[in-house]
Amino acid sequence: MTSSSSSEAMVNEMGDLDGDSLRMHKAGRPGKIEIIATKPLVTQRDLALAYSPGVAAPCLEIAKDPAKAYDYTVKGNLVAVISNGTAVLGLGDLGALGGKPVMEGKAVLFKRFADVDCIDLEVDTKDVDQFVNCVRYLGPTFGGINLEDIKAPECFIIEQRLRELMDIPVFHDDQHGTAIVSAAGLINALHLTGRNIKDVKMVVNGAGAASIACIELVKAMGLPHENAILCDTKGVIYQGRTEGMNQWKSAHAVRTKARTLAEAMKGADVFFGLSAKGAVTKDMVKSMADKPIIFAMANPDPEITPEDVKAVRGDAIMATGRSDYPNQVNNVLGFPYIFRGALDVRASTINEDMKIAAAEALAKLAREDVPDEVDRAYSGRRLRYGPEYIMPVPFDPRLISAVSAAVAEAAMKSGVARKPIPNMAEYKRSLSGRLDPTSHWLQNLFEQVKANPQRIVFAEGEEERTIRAAVVFRDNGYGTPILIGREEQVRETMKSLGITNTDGLEIHNARLSTRNTPYTDMVYKRLQRDGFLRRDVQRMVNQGRNVFGACMVAMGDADGMVSGLTRRFPECYTDIRHVVDVDPGKVAMGYSVIVSRHGTVFLGDTSINETPTPEELATIAKQMVKSARMMGHEPRVAFLSFSNFGSREIERIDRIRKAIRILDAEKVDFEYDGEMQADMALDHALMKATYPFCRLTGPANVLVMPGLHSAHIASRLMQSLGGVTVIGPVIDGLQKPMQIVGMGATVSDLVNHAALAAYGALSRRS
């Protein structure tokens, strides 16, 4: 798998999370976002249209009618994440610049989860007036403003003033995003424990941005004022307290004898933590009512860990803000979708109705049956409505259509939508189409492998990159890496890399292995009539790491293999084929998955068949269709060439036409057509205008190339020119999962191909 920012993020290069994160942020282009032009700027004419003099036309139109900015600029899909860094996660005041990685991260989440373009702005002032003035004049640029990590009480004044001054949605995510998501979790937790919100006794630790908004929403949902106790660093906020108070805290002060968090927690039904790491003790949890509901939401570390809660209260419903525990109550489940819905109806604001609609949509989604693909992506966790699943998971692709549509509808009903949506059903469908299923599939793949760890041979076990990849594979919980090499040499290299922990790694020296004889017997039986003597085979097994590794997989001593760093593809492939056959009815082939901002395209055969026969072309198409479907795409196959439907007659094109006739005769269940040129295949409007009889109903996404040269050149060109992520080539059609990387592969490429081999092993068993 060729490395990209997304795949780098999925795979940790070396041990610790902090180190990995620093490396990831620094790698390649530093940071996490870039800006990409959506219109061509290549020719003089492009320049004249996009910039002076042509650009005058849209400028004048907008000057006449400001609403035209939504037609001629990115405004309608552009959100600013704005912070002064005074409350960065639970880390405190890190300054405007210190919070930038979080704000860039929020921008990435906006794009990834809801296709909202987003830019982060770090404003270097703690002065409320200066901050407000800075932001208010940015209004024309954006469709919405997401305020982030600004501490209380300044955040309340800033948001209030900006909402009054600006005609676009201004939304302080830490207040309302958090309130919406935690309210959704609370609705379900109360339901599961049979409680009525009117009878609940609640304690909230923290009296800042997030806590005040959460308590206000919970009270709006029915919690009586006197049933909630708010605490801050000074303890309980009681009536009459003067120290460390402000008007927002005072509004929630209650008459109570409790003065400390520990006293307040006694007998409480619900605890919300929006304060700081470790603020809650086991004893406090122990003192709560039966079936306590505990949302410890401080980031990155909660007020108390789920392990500690479990140790004292097995009956608790527990949630945190983190992704590595069940029940992640984090505003990532809210802000991307809330803004998506608000932008799509050009809402002038995000009002209470829209917030409540979002909370209810989230709560409802968690109670619905979880689709198989979401379940698989989180395998190992039981995603069924219950104490361990009160919230949808962040990678649930249904979130966008459920939450954004609910928000858009509420905006329309409450009269703040400036561009109502005429057909909600169609809108919901279009929302799902904004997400690329490939990234969902990749997430799914890694999670499945993690839940079902496999034994994977890393054939070139003495290589530095291989050893590092094997360690990453182990540390990510994907399974047991098996390094083939001389043990002393492997350990020496590990030492030089500073790797001391060799637990969970196996090292096999082919020459010394006790499995040599059965492996030799097996391979000799296969090759004895192909001119190989037994001693030739013995040498191959002893000395050829690919052959030995493939034997391990063939004879069930390992589940899959990855190789390719030290030998060219044909040699590596030949070694493997000495041991492993092609699946009957299939063709051994390689396909590459090209993920671009225009969608995902499958390209093959990029690896093995130089000039495929018509039968092979048809089979290659069928195999790629299966893979495309597995990754969530409805395939449309184009057989590519340099001519369109007979526009140039040469002998080689006959192979393609015959392949199409084979598929015709088989009455296959997918769309295909050809031969056609690449631009025609990808530009459906051009295709319809030029060749209206073409059977494809949309742009092709499975491209069957006429030969290895064109396939290989095309994928390498795209990879080198950039702007796309290329996954693969993925080897398909062999009886055992064997993946071959290029000689220049990175550690991440190796890990990803090892995971693909592991996934291949799993798929064969299911």
Ligand SMILES: NC(=O)C1=CN([C@@H]2O[C@H](COP(=O)(O)OP(=O)(O)OC[C@H]3O[C@@H](n4cnc5c(N)ncnc54)[C@H](OP(=O)(O)O)[C@@H]3O)[C@@H](O)[C@H]2O)C=CC1
């Ligand atoms: N899971 C999620 O989605 C979200 C989680 N959060 C988390 O909530 C926390 C607060 O964020 P935010 O509201 O934006 O920050 P603010 O700075 O606005 O508020 C922090 C509040 O926490 C209180 N506090 C800090 N430490 C303690 C402590 N040990 N015991 C009691 N109270 C304490 C402060 O008290 P005082 O007033 O006395 O200074 C203050 O009231 C952070 O950890 C943040 O990561 C925030 C948003 C979303």
Ligand SMILES: CC(=O)C(=O)O
């Ligand atoms: C999640 C979030 O926004 C925070 O912890 O501040």
Ligand SMILES: [Mg+2]
């Ligand atoms: Mg935040």
